[in-house]
Amino acid sequence: xxxxxxxxxxxxxxxxxxxxxxxxxxxxxxxxxxxxxxxxxxxxxxxxxxxxxxxxxxxxxxxxxxxxxxxxxxxxxxxxxxxxxxxxxxxxxxxxxxxxxxxxxxxxxxxxxxxxxxxxxxxxxxxxxxxxxxxxxxxxxxxxxxxxxxxxxxxxxxxxxxxxxxxxxxxxxxxxxxxxxxxxxxxxxxxxxxxxxxxxxxxxxxxxxxxxxxxxxxxxxxxxxxxxxxxxxxxxxxxxxxxxxxxxxxxxxxxxxxxxxxxxxxxxxxxxxxxxxxxxxxxxxxxxxxxxxxxxxxxxxxxx
Numbered sequence: 001x002x003x004x005x006x007x008x009x010x011x012x013x014x015x016x017x018x019x020x021x022x023x024x025x026x027x028x029x030x031x032x033x034x035x036x037x038x039x040x041x042x043x044x045x046x047x048x049x050x051x052x053x054x055x056x057x058x059x060x061x062x063x064x065x066x067x068x069x070x071x072x073x074x075x076x077x078x079x080x081x082x083x084x085x086x087x088x089x090x091x092x093x094x095x096x097x098x099x100x101x102x103x104x105x106x107x108x109x110x111x112x113x114x115x116x117x118x119x120x121x122x123x124x125x126x127x128x129x130x131x132x133x134x135x136x137x138x139x140x141x142x143x144x145x146x147x148x149x150x151x152x153x154x155x156x157x158x159x160x161x162x163x164x165x166x167x168x169x170x171x172x173x174x175x176x177x178x179x180x181x182x183x184x185x186x187x188x189x190x191x192x193x194x195x196x197x198x199x200x201x202x203x204x205x206x207x208x209x210x211x212x213x214x215x216x217x218x219x220x221x222x223x224x225x226x227x228x229x230x231x232x233x234x235x236x237x238x239x240x241x242x243x244x245x246x247x248x249x250x251x252x253x254x255x256x257x258x259x260x261x262x263x264x265x266x267x268x269x270x271x272x273x274x275x276x277x278x279x280x281x282x283x284x285x286x287x288x289x290x291x292x293x294x295x296x297x298x299x300x301x302x303x304x
Contacts, residue, residue, distance in 0.1 A: 042167035049140045049170040052126035060259070115231075120264040121145050126170070128258070135178040135200055136164070137258055139171045147171050150229045151263040158235040158252030159183075159223065160261060171263070175255055176236070177204055184226040185236055185249075189219035196221065196236065196249055202256070203248040206239065215239045215247040229266050 071078065106112075123145075127138040141147060151163040153173045161181070165172040174181060181198035187209070194209035206215055219239050225232030237251040 038165055042165055042170070042172070045138055045172070046167045046169040049126055049138070052138065053124070053140055056124070056126050118264045118266050119146075120262045121147060122260060122262045123171075124260055125258045129172065130175070135175040135181075135198065135255075136161075137173050137175065137261075139173055139261055139263070141169060141171055143168050146265075147263055148265070148267075150267065151265055152230060152234070153261045153263055154234070155253045155258065155261055157254065158237060160253045160255065160258065162230075163263060173261065173263075176251065176253075177202060177255060183230070183236070184224050185221050186224040186232070187215050187219055187221060187239065189216050190214070193224055203240070203242070203250060206247040206249060209247075217241055221249050231266050 121141065123139040123141050125137045126140045129136045129138050139153075147163060147166055149163055149166055151171075153160040153162065159176060161173045161175040161178070163171050164174045175198070176183060176196065177198045177200065179198055179200045181196075181204070183196045185194055185196045185206075186192070187194060190213050192210050192213040192215065194206050194215070196204045197207050198204045206221075209215060217239060221236040221238060223230050223232055223234040223236060235252045237249040237253075239247050240250045241247055
């Protein structure tokens, strides 16, 4: 059916206002019913998670093949480096064994109570959902896997992020570089407490640190345990100064190519007491009785 030029011009002018109205409607719907939007998004992610896995599998194989070819080309230099590294590792193995024996002896003398081992599950990242305003990844899980919001995501090197949304076959992990990420941390060398704030870049900022105890270049950054579900001592990264007065954290985890993640559940690892510092009184509601030598007897006078 032929369409007149005037009608096509009018239709072209209405497309942009219509798209603006649809975008505003989606934004208002998301603000009005956020749980519904999250449920729809996770249902869509659950449906697409197997497809993401099929797409990621050839990419992983290609990366593996490319890495093997690169290793073959550098085999001689790598062999020399590994021999030198092996000599150094033998030395540090002896040092570590001696320190482990000393540590075990000290813990035995102090009657050390070990921490409970947290439960965890391991999964493969099937999609990087990072965009202009968010930094997150999607992790594929089995339908019967017990994962809940607030779980801590770690790779082989350090902290990656926290679980924010859970579906039947996938979970969304918000990275520590996201602009909404705020984590209390401890600077190991300066022993200062600070807040690590993501800003959607590869290097989160360090804010709210003591002005008389500034971060030191290269010192390790670990979690400080102020959040119940985030224990102390987890490696986060190390301090680096982009410019004077602007410390940032170089993450220990490889956030640019995340492959395998472990989701730890620290919720039940430490249970605080109901009333810290209070001792229950076993005789509450009973009449206090004096020792026999202080009790008065009816057959004795005031002077005994």
